Amino acid sequence: MGPIHSFEDLIFFLRRRAGLIVLVTVLGTLVALYMATQRQHLYRSEEVIQVQAPRVSQGAATPLESGTAARRLQLIEQQIMSRHTLLEVARELGIDAQFGALTDNEIAQRLRQSLSIEGVAAARVGFADDGSVSLLRISATRADPVEAQMLARAISQRTIALAQGNRLEMARSSVAFLRQQLTEAEAQIDALNTKIAQFRRDNNLPSSAGIVAQRSELASINESLLGIDRQILAAEQTLAASEDKPTKSRVELRQIAEARGNLDSLRLQRSFLQDRASALTEAVAGAPELERQLAVSQREMDSLQQRRDEIERRLKDADEAFQLEQKNQAERLTVLEPATVPDYAITGSRKSFAIAGLLASLGLGLGLAYLWELMHPVVRSAAQMTRETGLRPIVSVPDLSAKTAPSPIAGRIAGPIARLRHWVSGRR
Numbered sequence: 001m002g003p004i005h006s007f008e009d010l011i012f013f014l015r016r017r018a019g020l021i022v023l024v025t026v027l028g029t030l031v032a033l034y035m036a037t038q039r040q041h042l043y044r045s046e047e048v049i050q051v052q053a054p055r056v057s058q059g060a061a062t063p064l065e066s067g068t069a070a071r072r073l074q075l076i077e078q079q080i081m082s083r084h085t086l087l088e089v090a091r092e093l094g095i096d097a098q099f100g101a102l103t104d105n106e107i108a109q110r111l112r113q114s115l116s117i118e119g120v121a122a123a124r125v126g127f128a129d130d131g132s133v134s135l136l137r138i139s140a141t142r143a144d145p146v147e148a149q150m151l152a153r154a155i156s157q158r159t160i161a162l163a164q165g166n167r168l169e170m171a172r173s174s175v176a177f178l179r180q181q182l183t184e185a186e187a188q189i190d191a192l193n194t195k196i197a198q199f200r201r202d203n204n205l206p207s208s209a210g211i212v213a214q215r216s217e218l219a220s221i222n223e224s225l226l227g228i229d230r231q232i233l234a235a236e237q238t239l240a241a242s243e244d245k246p247t248k249s250r251v252e253l254r255q256i257a258e259a260r261g262n263l264d265s266l267r268l269q270r271s272f273l274q275d276r277a278s279a280l281t282e283a284v285a286g287a288p289e290l291e292r293q294l295a296v297s298q299r300e301m302d303s304l305q306q307r308r309d310e311i312e313r314r315l316k317d318a319d320e321a322f323q324l325e326q327k328n329q330a331e332r333l334t335v336l337e338p339a340t341v342p343d344y345a346i347t348g349s350r351k352s353f354a355i356a357g358l359l360a361s362l363g364l365g366l367g368l369a370y371l372w373e374l375m376h377p378v379v380r381s382a383a384q385m386t387r388e389t390g391l392r393p394i395v396s397v398p399d400l401s402a403k404t405a406p407s408p409i410a411g412r413i414a415g416p417i418a419r420l421r422h423w424v425s426g427r428r
Contacts, residue, residue: 033357045152047338048337050136069122163333167325175318185308235259
């Protein structure tokens with residue numbers, strides 16, 4: 001059974017529950033006024049930092065690469081938002097005394113809530129996101145506009161200093177590390193050279209060219225031995241034919257003696273060459289195993305030399321990157337829009353808050369009054385009874401209880417209300 005079905009029912013409803021509506025509205029308005037007077041205005045100052053590309057061309061020097069710009073700026077933000085850094089900034093600006101007896105952790109937490117660092121991604125090339133950042137927005141929110149501007153500027157300066165310091169330190173550390181790696185690689189190469197030289201001395205192993213010369217000499221000796229064997233065979237046959245003659249002249253005897261001398265000389269040469277061939281054969285026969293061991297060391301030497309060349313190349317790039325960082329020619333952060341003292345508060349005005357509280361209180365009063373009517377349904381007129389039950393009452397007894405005399409204001413309002421009621425009845 002709804003209490004309001006016409007404009008006349010609305011008027012009667014407002015008259016019956018005017019006390020409750022006014023009471024809730026007044027109390028709510030008082031609460032809103034108190035909260036408005038206790039409300040503190042907040043001001044926000046913002047400084048914009050631009051991430052600029054290196055000043056030199058990409059082919060002129062190799063810049064330092066240490067992850068994406070978004071990752072580097074995220075690490076800087078974590079350093080800025082650390083408790084130690086925030087407390088240090090608060091002491092430098094002289095705002096730490098405003099927090100009273102709060103602990104360092106509570107002060108740092110409030111400063112984190114008042115600060116914001118947001119990155120703006122750079123335009124993409126294609127469809128891949130390379131993590132590039134073009135702008136940084138650093139905003140500070142404080143009750144004092146001057147403090148908001150000072151805090152935003154201090155955080156901006158810290159961010160720029162940390163970005164430059166981190167890149168410079170990374171370049172310096174890279175150069176020092178690569179130089180140490182180069183020193184170690186050269187020491188390993190020297191030690192391996194000493195090991196190979198000692199191995200050659202211990203095994204009386206010539207160089208690769210010496211082994212080839214030994215094999216060539218052995219082949220030449222073998223050919224000489226074949227020639228000497230043929231000469232010995234021919235000399236023996238000639239000598240045997242001369243000795244078989246029964247009578248020999250003096251000339252033939254002298255030729256036999258010379259042939260025997262030549263044969264002894266050939267046999268002596270053959271013996272010497274055989275000894276030399278045996279020595280060379282033994283040396284060449286043991287060379288493959290020694291060469292295999294030497295080849296292992298040589299491959300290790302080649303690997304170390306390649307590693308040294310790679311470290312030298314990387315060291316050159318790191319030196320160039322370090323020089324770029326020292327001369328501030330690499331990627332850097334610059335202030336694009338300095339922080340200014342804000343002119344207006346970001347929070348709403350107290351007047352608007354009080355008006356909103358008044359309207360909310362009035363709505364709450366109307367809602368409570370309507371809820372009260374729903375919880376206590378009463379038939380108050382013949383028209384309402386006919387509408388709710390479908391039965392027309394035969395007699396309608398008016399309220400004959402004693403009423404107080406109406407006030408002058410009520411008398412002035414009663415006339416227009418009566419005419420409005422008569423007009424509504426005529427329309428129905």
